[in-house]
Amino acid sequence: MPDIVLVDHIAGFNHTEKFLKFLEQKGWDLPIILLIDVASEREAINLQSNGVDDYIFLDRPNRLPISARKIRKKYFFKKEKERLETKLSQNDRKYKGLIENSADAIMILHPNGQNSYVSPPVERILGYSQDEVEELNFYSLVNPEDSSAIEEGFLACLEMPDLPLSGIPIRVKGKSGNYFWLEATLTNLLNEPAINGIVANFRDITRNKLAELENRESEEKYRSFFENSMDGILITVTDGKILAANPAACRMFQRTEEEICKVGRFGIVDPEDQRVATAIEERQEKGYVKAEVTFLRKDGSKFPGEVTSSVFISASGENRTSMILRDLSEKERAEKEKEAVLQKLREKSAKLQTAQRIAKLGYWEQDLESQSLYWTDEVYRIWGTNKESYKPSLDSLRSTIHPEDQEKFISENAAAMAGLRYLDFEHRILLPNGSVKWVHERGIIFY
Structure with missing residues (x-):
């Protein structure tokens, strides 16, 4: 493509207009200089509004270099401006797409909680349209129990321009009336004229938070079960080390939890009881065992017991064992009493049968x-x-x-x-x- 097009324009002919239309149809944007005589000046002036950049009188060719440099400079800046505008437009579309399709919601807030900008993901998370949220004060949506946390975050953010303040968990009311857990990251950009606000990035952590609360409730439930169970419970390592003992186990062995953990497995079972080794082997093979063994109290006295033990993987990925222990002393005593009664009945029955046979x-x-x-x-x-x-x-x-x-x-x-x-x-x-x-x-x- 030429840098400059010189057109010899003759008054009364329309070849210049045809050439301009041809360039327009092709989509070519080229600098054009007309070479004219005095009689064609009026037409040249009119043609400048249709795409002609300048005109030179045929009797003044010395102006051509000056005009050419001027026009080339003009076109250079024009093309550079178009290139920059295109790049800016592409960047705008890119960042707009990132914001609109992000999993996080973005708001630009004034210190008083009023919104000046709300990104589209807000509607997906909270159910409000962008227009509805812009009419609401952000503070009015925050759960009253979390108001102090977000207010303290805003105050801290005001003291730290340009530095993001992250990790603020709050509950925000959705359009349905339900509260959603959001993690807020606040950045003070009040000094940026184009923004003039606090940029609040919100990530929906409802699912994680509910899972966390559920885990906490589960831990509390199992902790309550552990503490209040009538059976003794031990948390151990497969090598016999005891990590925890509940109150029932402490009463059973007449030891504190610290003492039970210190003496370990062989401080609470009779080392002469061969059933212990058999139970350990079975648990290693199957991951679970239920057996009767002889336990030891702190004073050395022995008593019959039942142990149910299984292997599980801890949160850190290590093998652990849970053990549920029962004192069978009462059961054994009751069975002995029952056997004694049955024996007496058998004896009486035998005597009765003998009497019947005789009579x-x-x-x-x-x-x-x-x-x-x-x-x-x-x-x-x-x-x-x-x-x-x-x-x-x-x-x-x-x-x-x-x-x-x-x-x-x-x-x-x-x-x-x-x-x-x-x-x-x-x-x-x-x-x-x-x-x-x-x-x-x-x-x-x-x-």
């Missing part, structure tokens, strides 16, 4: 709901059967009643079932070997 008295019982029968050993002997091969039932019992006594057996039992009288009658039974035996039955119904 040839048998006892049988019918469950009216399930219709099942229970016979003592002596009843089996009276009927000439054994409990291994014969299962008593109503049908099998009736089949052993002598045919001539069937009606009597049924009527007597029916009367007893109706509560009319106790069972007290004699009848014959047929034994497996075909012989007949007389028996006397006595019985009552009880509920």
Whole structure:
């Protein structure tokens, strides 16, 4: 492309206008100087409004270098201005795009809390439109419990121009009425004429804050469980070191938490109890174990206990174990008492069976709901059967009643079932070997 175009303009001809239209159609912006005679000056002046930059009289060619330098300088500054304007426009679009599509919201606030600029993400976070937020005072949106924090932040920001003050967590009311947790970063740019305010960058930390509060509540809940559990609880390292003991464990071992942590695993379990090593091996293999072991109190006395232990990964990524401990002394005592009672019952039952065998008295019982029968050993002997091969039932019992006594057996039992009288009658039974035996039955119904 030429630096300058010289056009020989002749009065009365329109070739210059055609050339200018041609350049316009091509989109070419070129400096143009007309070479004219005196008669063409008026036309040259008019053509300057259509894109001609200057004109030179043909009889004054010495002006051409001066005019050319002037026009080239003019075009240089014009192109440079266009380039800078384009660059600024591109930067404006870039930064505007960054602000509008940022996850953070940006406000320009006056010290009194009034907004002079609000970025589009505010609507996504709080639900207000940009126009609505600009009409609101920012302080009115802050949760009253957080007002002092943001006010102190503003005061500190006013004392530190150009320096960002970050990490201020506050709750801001959204359009729905719900509060959102935002982390504010304040920068004092009151001395910047184009901004003249405090730039507040807000990041939505609601999800993180709620998770933090949930974790805190969870920690408090488990801490409460740890402190108030009726069972002993220990937090340990897999090598036997004890990190924490709850009050129930301290009472169980008659030691303080510090003492339990100091003596470690083998200060609270009987080292001669082989079940301890077995339980540790099982926990290493499975990550979990439940076992009974012998524990030691501070005074050296031993007591039976149950331990439930599992391995978990701590927040720092290290293996830890939780142990729930129960003192089985009462359970063992109750089991011994129960066994003693059962033993006495077994002895009495044996004596009763011996007495029944000597007196040839048998006892049988019918469950009216399930219709099942229970016979003592002596009843089996009276009927000439054994409990291994014969299962008593109503049908099998009736089949052993002598045919001539069937009606009597049924009527007597029916009367007893109706509560009319106790069972007290004699009848014959047929034994497996075909012989007949007389028996006397006595019985009552009880509920």
